[in-house]
Amino acid sequence: MRILSSIYSSFLSIISKLFWLFELFLFLRLLLKFLGANSQTLVVSLVYERSDVVIAPFSFIFRDIYWKGHLVEMSVISAIVGxxxxxxxxxxxxxLFSRD
Structure with a gap:
């Protein structure tokens, strides 16, 4: 039983780390847009293309805003929070399924 508990704990740890990497990826998009990164470069276009899919459900909830001339994508902030x-x-x- 202790082995199952260890596997379960490892599973939760891996899922948690993957979630934080996912959130970091969304934050990277937010930062790139805010700083006005060139979308023609390979890395930036790759980040934008991959993140478009995951922020799509949050598009148009709030309008994007400009703060001191920098774009703040509210859809990305909504996605991060959501x-x-x-x-x-x-x-x-x-x-709830844990026995600890």
Whole structure:
């Protein structure tokens, strides 16, 4: 039984780390847009293309704003918050199945 608990704990740890990498990826997009990164470069275009899919459900919830001449994508901020809430709920549900 202790082995299953260890596997379960490792599984939760891996999922948690993947979530934080995902959130970091979204923050990278937010930062690149804010700084006005050249979307013609390979790395920036790759970040934009890959993140378009995951922010699509949050598009047009709020209008994008400009702060001191820099673009602040509200859809990305909404996605970061929305996915954080979803992850919190999922982890709470998964912890219900834990015997610890």
């Amino acid at each position: 996915y954080a809430i979803a992850a919190f709920i999922v982890f709470k549900i998964l912890r």
